[in-house]
Amino acid sequence: MDDGHAKKFQKELNVGIVALVLLAVLDRSSQDLYGYEIAKRLHRANDGDGLFKEGTVYPVLRSLCEGGFLKSRVEPSSAGPPRRYYRITREGRALLVQWNGIWIQTRDFVDRVLRGDES
Amino acid sequence: MSRPAPRSIDDYLSALRAALAGSDPALIQDALYDAEEYLRAEVAANPGVPEAEVLERLMTTYGSPEEIAAAYRDTELKVTRALQPPASKRAASPDPIMQFLSVYSDPRAYTSLFFMILSLVTGTLYFTIAVTGLSLSLSLAILIIGLPVFIGFIGIARAISLGEGRLLEAVTGERMPRRPVHPGSGSLWERILAMLQDGRTWTTMAYLVMMLPLGVIYSSVALTGLSVGVAFLLVPLVGIAQRSEWWVSSNTGPLVFSPWWLDTPMGWVFCAVFGAIVLTSLLHVARIVVRLHARVAKVLLVT
Helix, strand or coil: CCHHHHHHHHHHHHHHHHHHHHHHHHHHCCCCEEHHHHHHHHHHHCCCCCCCCHHHHHHHHHHHHHCCCEEEEEECCCCCCCEEEEEECHHHHHHHHHHHHHHHHHHHHHHHHHHCCCC | CCCCCCCCHHHHHHHHHHHCCCCCHHHHHHHHHHHHHHHHHHHHHCCCCCHHHHHHHHHHHCCCHHHHHHHHHHHHHHHHHHHCCCCCCCCCCCCHHHHHHHHHHCHHHHHHHHHHHHHHHHHHHHHHHHHHHHHHHHHCCCCCCHHHHHHHHHHHHHHHHHHHHHHHHHHHCCCCCCCCCCCCCCCHHHHHHHHHHCHHHHHHHHHHHHHHHHHHHHHHHHHHHHHHHHHHHCHHHHHHHHHCCCCCCCCCCCCCCCCHHHHCHHHHHHHHHHHHHHHHHHHHHHHHHHHHHHHHHHHHHCC
């Protein structure tokens, strides 16, 4: 099977999933995290086999921040440029609960159809 | 056609800039900032490993410049759209009067008017900072203290540039950078030289200076339009109050209408309609002027 189709399918799926897992990672974390750290956590969570490129995390983080679902602050870093630390907001937690519900519903539905017991 | 893998952070950033060519300059600035943050963190996390080797590995984990460029162009757009509440679809009315009045339902018309009034304050502030900063930097250039003054001044100018961009994006919806210009790498002298050679440093100065005359014009137009519009809109109230002797101005005596027919019910309605037209036109003008202003600001502060 053409690898291009698999990549395209994965890319389409990732659009919403990345935002959902970002919210989940920040919700679980007791401290504020910066982009690199979040990307590495997601990489480790998938046993080092990235479903998506770590660089794609950044534009999603920014969009979530713009929507008021995350808060950010900048701190200087000795490793290079200042780091932007993110924290989930109350609106972000509410969105996570809502999206989590949609995800479970979607996953169950797709599983049922793929198993063939949709009737 | 696949390009050779970047051998250094600067190579990667140049390739990313090339891959994003033609995109919104504000988006390019953000993408380069994020990429540099990640790449430098990864290089710092792998001491002893050559930069070229780290970058080669990053092409599969972080993503190639082309993949990252695609992510910024597509993902950002889609996720932002998914997070925004659905906009109510209002079909444009074919009636020209309704089209003229529809400006009242556009929040950007009010924010634009507010921006125009505020620009007198911000314009004065920016002009003062730019002129003071430039003259202090120049006059102290022969002393060692001139250097920190100049760096501090450029830092303030960049912070203002980012803040003004955020304000304009909130007011007009025009995409502006969400990250500052990256401070870059290299020695202090190299960075200062880069600042001086960067055309944007000087276009930012031009914007800060230009904001004073523009602020005066914007706020004059906005305040004049508002006062003329509101004054004419209130004419029927004043007319009725004077006619029934509820109120006569103690300072100026009765308000004399000229020509005389303005002091009739028909004349009052005429004045009120004129006031409403002035106010509505002002909102239209504010929306157009600030939208154009945002485009000019983008060229001077971002591109």
